[in-house]
Amino acid sequence: MSDTDRVDPLARLRVVLIATSHPGNIGAAARALHTMGLSRLILVRPGHFPSDEATAMAAGGAGLLATASVVGSLAEALRGTVGSIAFTARARRGNDRLLPLADVRADIIAQTQRGEVALVFGNEQAGLSNEELALCGQLATIPASPTYPVLNLAAAVQIVCYELRQAACTTGTLGRERMPLARFEDTEAWLARLRTLLAGTDLPDPAHADRHMVRLRRLLLRARPHADELRLLHGVLSAWERRTNSD
Secondary structure, three states, X not given: OOHHHEEOHXXXXXXXXXXXXXXXXXXXXXXXXHHHOOOEEEEEOOXXXXXXXXXXXXXXXXXXXXXOEEEOOHHHHOOOEEEEEEEOOOOOOOOOOEEEHHHHHHHHHHHOOOOEEEEEEOEOOOEOOHHHHHHOOEEEEOOOOOOOOOOOHHHHHHHHHHHHHHHHHHHOOEEOXXXXXXXXXXXXXXHHHXXXXXXXXXXXXXHHHHHHHHHHHHHHHHHOOEHHHHHHHHHHHHHHXXXXXXO
């Protein structure tokens, strides 16, 4: 396999910080990325940015602040990704498991073989909302003392980046996967199309449509369909639409 067919797993990781209230945490997170060889930082509705305090805290990682993307929603931050992992101390409703970081780090690196993967961190005080958790394909946590399992945001980013660097070094440079996974926005487009079609039926129960769509999203994200498989699912909906329009 030639060098052009190889990818650096760390280059495929993007760190997403949502509604960060303290600019020093943004800078410290940028420094954490830089020391571990990651370079993609996305800020969702930051409270104060740009900031001299963030720049000072970033030290040698200040260049990451200059190239950081600032967006208005998590959905926008996830555009182009084939996987996303929310780091949280609490599980969401449903059957999804909240796994320790050590159990998912190898899988995260493996996902980068297929495309870009997002590591999602919430606000310092509130963490991630149920709606934000629902958009992410996996949930992971950093096991800490049960007497005080509260990590500073930048410290959490540092631990995650360190663990993923160790996993990447163990795995080495990955071969490029020939069958790309469906991207986040393409998955969301299929779900939106499905919801429109379901609106004309009594399945699922219209009174619980939002809850059912969340569960369907989790199902689809767990399945990790290839791009061509999602095109097949679009074909199924097209056949449904034609049948509905002909009746």
